[in-house]
Amino acid sequence: MANLPTRSPTHRDVDMTRLAGLGMEVEELAEAGPLTPDRLIALAEEQGKPVSHYYAALALATELELPAAAVTAVFCAGKCQSWGALDAIDRAAAVWEQRGGGFAITVRSCLDKCEDAPVCEIRTPDGTATLARVKPDELTAALNDALA
DSSP: OOOOOSSSOSSSSOHHHHHHHHHHHHHHHHHSSSSHHHHHHHHHHHHHHOOOHHHHHHHHTOOOOOOSSSSEEEOOSSGGGTHHHHHHHHHHHHHHHHHHHOOOEEESSSSSGGGOOOOEEEEEETTEEEEOOOOOOHHHHHHHHOOO
C-alpha cells in the first residue's frame, strides 16, 4: 500500500464484521449468476443497504469476480473508504441506473494510489483515466464523457 493521504479522513470505513456478512450475501447472489450492477443494486435495495457496502465487501472476496465491459469504472474500496470512496461507488451505481447500464462497476482492495484517495479508474478501449480525490459530481462527468 502506498502512502496514505496527509489530510484527515472525511468518512468512516465500513466495519470488517459487517463487510464479512455482506460478503456472504454476495456469495449467495453469485451462485445464481454474474454479479452485474443491476443484480447488486437490486440486492442492496431489497436489503435496505447502500450498494457501495456490497461493492466494498466484494473488494475483500478474492474468489468472486465482477464482469468488465468496454467502459469499466474501477474503484479502490479499501482505505479509500476513509476519504469518500463509498460515495463515489454509490454515484456510479446511480449513473448506471439512470443510463440503463452501458458500463461495468468493479472494485479492488487497493489501486496503489492511496495518497490521492479516493481513487477511481475509468478504463476504456482508448486507455485509462485515473480520477484522484474524486468527488461524485466529477465521477458523473467522467462517466458521461467516457460513454459519449
